[in-house]
Amino acid sequence: MPSFIAAAGSLAVSLCVAGLFMVSAAHAQRDSRLDLATEADLHFERGVELQRRGDCDGALEHYLLSNRLAYNKNVVFNIAACFEELGRHSQAYRYYADYAAEELEDADREAAEQALARIRRRVALIRIESDPPGATIYLNRTELGARGRTPRTLAVEPGGYRVILRREGYEEAAIEVTASRGAERTVELSLTPILGTVQLVGGPAGAEVRVDDPESDPVGTVPGDVQIVPGTHTLIIDAPGHQTERVEVEVAPRQTLRRSVELALQTGTVLVDVQERGALIELDGNAVGFTPAVLDDVPAGPHTVRISRSGFRAFEESIEVTPNAQTEVEVRLRLQQEVTAASRQTESVYEAPASVTIIPQEELRAFGFQTVWDALGGLRGVYQTNDRSYASLGFRGFSQPQDYGNRLLVLTNGHVMNDDLLGSSYVGFDARSDLMDIERIEVVRGPGSALYGTNAFLGVINLVSRDRDTLMPPHASIATEGIRMARLRVGGGTRFDRDTGFWASASGLYSQGEDLYAPDLTTAPDGFVRDADSFYAGTAMARAWAGDFTLEGYWHRRRKQIPTGAFGTLVGDPRTQNTDSRGFVELRWEPRFSDEVSLSARTFLDYYEYEGDFAYDPEDTPPDMLETGVVRDRWLGYWAGGEARLMLRPLSWLSFTVGAEGRGSLVADLSSENDVDGRYLDETPRFFVLGGYAVADVKPIDEISIQLGGRYDFVSTFSDGAFSPRAAVVLRPWETGIFKLIGGSAFRAPSVYELRYNDGGVSQVAPDSLSPERIWTGELEFTQRIEEELSAIASVFYNYIDDAITTETIPGDVFRYTNSAEIVQTLGAEAELRREWRQGWMASVQYSYQRTRVGDLFSNREAFRVPNSPEHLVGFRGAAPLIPEHMILAMRLRFEGPRLGAIVRPDGEVDLGQGDAAFLADVILSGEFRSIGLSYAFGVRNLFDWQYGHPSGEDISVPFIPQAGRTFFLQTTVRFR
DSSP: OHHHHHHHHHHHHHHHHHHHHHHHHHHHHSOSSOOHHHHHHHHHHHHHHHHHTTOHHHHHHHHHHHHHHSOOHHHHHHHHHHHHHTTOHHHHHHHHHHHHTSOOOHHHHHHHHHHHHHHHTTSEEEEEEEESSOOEEEESOGGGOOOOBSSEEEEEOSEEEEEEEEOTTBOOEEEEEEEOBTOEEEEEEEOOBOOEEEEEEEESTTEEEEESOTTSOOOEEESEEEEEOSEEEEEEEEOTTBOOEEEEEEEOTTOEEEEEEEOOBOEEEEEEEESSTTOEEEETTEEEEESSEEEEEEESEEEEEEEEOTTBOOEEEEEEEOTTSEEEEEEOOOBOOEESTTTTSOEETTTSSSEEEEEEHHHHHHTTOOSHHHHHTTSTTEEEEEOSSOEEEEETTBOOTTSTTTTEEEEETTEEOSOSSSOOOOOSTTTOSOSTTEEEEEEEESOOHHHHOTTOSSEEEEEEEOOTTTOOOSEEEEEEETTTEEEEEEEEEEEEETTEEEEEEEEEEEEOOOOEEOTTTOOOTTOEEOSOOOEEEEEEEEEEEETTEEEEEEEEEEEEEOOSOGGGOOTTOTTOEEEEEEEEEEEEEOOBOSSSEEEEEEEEEEEEEEEEEEEOSOTTOOGGGOSSOEEEEEEEEEEEEEEEEEEEEEETTEEEEEEEEEEEEEEEEEEEEETTTEEEEEEOOOOEEEEEEEEEEEEEETTEEEEEEEEEEEETTSSSOEEEEEEEEEEEEETTEEEEEEEEEEEEOOOHHHHHOOOTTSSBOOOSOOOOEEEEEEEEEEEEESSSSEEEEEEEEEEEEESOEEEEEETTTEEEEEEOSSOEEEEEEEEEEEEEEETTEEEEEEEEEEEEEESOTTOOOGGGBOSSOOSEEEEEEEEEEEETTTEEEEEEEEEEOOOEEEEEOTTSOEEEEEOOOEEEEEEEEEEEETTTTEEEEEEEESTTOOOOEEEOOTTSSSSEEEOOOSEEEEEEEEEOO
């Protein structure tokens, strides 16, 4: 002990001298005024003097005072040495520890560590740590003063102690501990923060919250509660694709604040530049506009852009929108004309096993077409007939008067529209009031019974209505035409998401009709049949879809006066009229299970009602003088059915389509009566049809595809079933050349009307039986694609018709339907140069030659020729933009060779007379102003006012029915968004 005190005293004196030197030096640099440092120096000098004398108690008093006035590590060491000399080891350990914590020379540090080691065995040690560190340490009571900050080791006398920790922003923590001499006890305490709460509401959900430092870890998300140390803080809230928001908060301990945040999106613009105007733009599955367009306020980040337009391959691309910048999407849409009617599945017109023409919606609109009959006029191999009662179409040289187009199958989205009485195909205003719901018209030439069964005899027309990509927004339309007609239409639709939506429309029209100049029909002095050609019509359509399901409904009604004296009625009597009502509801399910397997199933309910009134006696004829009065023919039919079709592709080069269909009458009521005899016909000729079909498509190499298929139908109206085969080979010997070699057969079952109608033997009786008509065809078509949108097409074809259903006069001067013993043959050729619709431009020029004969194909004798069969058809239609999008000029030119019409001699024999050729020109201006939602079409039909007629049937006393002269039309449509 004496040696230690002597050594410590020597060290203390040395430190005193050093301390005096440093203090004196510092004092020399300060102001000469008496200050704390000077006072500390005085106390230090006094402490040194007393320590030298061995008065450690007195020295401590002055050392402690000096250290409080001006801290000095050397004074700390002297205090520790005095405490040690006095035997107060716990205080000595404390000050030695404080001294050792300073920056020291190696010799000084060694002396401090030796002192601590020497004292450690004489004291009890408590090691105090906290989480977080920096807490102030108190022993037993806070009023006794602090003992330092954590982490720290305290030397104490043996015994029990209460360790108390305090830190700003944290709850006070305390623990009881027992200390033993010569041992060290460690105490660890976790401090609980004193927090406030900020309750954040708003969005976007999942936005991350940081406090004060944007680089720190997130402490919470929105919506949610964030615990914060009391005080003023900045909450930094951010989320991908959104602008960062900073929220200043003043948080008190244990307080809850509520703050609402709504991060604004980071946005940019997207410029969509596509050559084709009017293409639909979808962003992430939502329709956002039409090309060209600048899309503003597009959220920053990844998006999927899809651009689609009918007739073009849809374009889809992933883009990254940069905040406050413009992203450009430039694309050239590739033409992709597709058809579904040729094979009952979507395929390119160049791959389809048939001769196909597509009339896109742009063409329908540019030419102002309002009926299918008008739209198809001038196409290859197609010609029109209108007997002022019904409009019909002829294909490739065959369309007989009074057949009502029943050798042509008309579909709406694959649903058969022909009626169940005559099998009539409706293509004029008797089918619909307008074509605004139609996206495209598919025209498939040649027999189609291999897929569709009866009536797909000469060709198939499929009207494809607007779907989820092309539906019209809410709109209204008005139109007028030269036949004193006015039309009103409303409609619209919406998409709830990519796979769910609907559209609906309703339209109606009324026409006063024409005053028909027919001096051979009427006894009127001026040769006009007046006020007997009016009609009205109304249509309602709707379509809804959800995923793989589609629900579609249609209803149409037309009442038309007949001014021609048909069936021997009074010419021009307004009571003579036809009323046709047609409707259906269909539910379709079309799942695609994989790339190799898909299914199409549908069920449907159809309705057709016919009301025919035929006036034979003047209206004011007394009842007792009536010979017939008014004949009233009535038909009411309901039928239901279903179909399932499975598409399989087991190999990349092989696919199959197999299906089955059935339909049958629920109601079939046929009646006829007149004012004299009452009801003389009352039958219920119900029927059913069962059919099954299969098609195999083989593609052994890329340049060749072969399709083989057939369908078997059992129709209850005749005893034998009907098998309809089809075969096609499509060759692509070079990239832009396509050859199609097509052959097949079709049938037409005799209709209910042909089998069962009679008027009690007055003019018509029912046949004993009828066999189905049968046609066999062969065709070779070549297409050369000159450019993507320009093609040259040439074809030759041959048709052979057997058992054609016609009429014959039997004894009693009445007629009935019968199967002809003569065959009908057609040999024809077609050529077309066509530029498909693109950027407002299109053009088509075609020539069709079709030689049709009964019996000898190469004879020119009248006996072998058939009525209503022009041999030469020439057509041109073209469009060009005068002002892109706002004004398009369209023109259609048609030349039709003369046709033969039936001339009924007084003895009942029928001769054929030749009518005039027709040259018709149409000129149309159309356009659209998207900014105000307005579109229009204005034009003139039959610009040169060409006088011509269409062949009539044997029911009319003149061979040709005059057609409309020059007429003007106007239609406008306003879209409301």
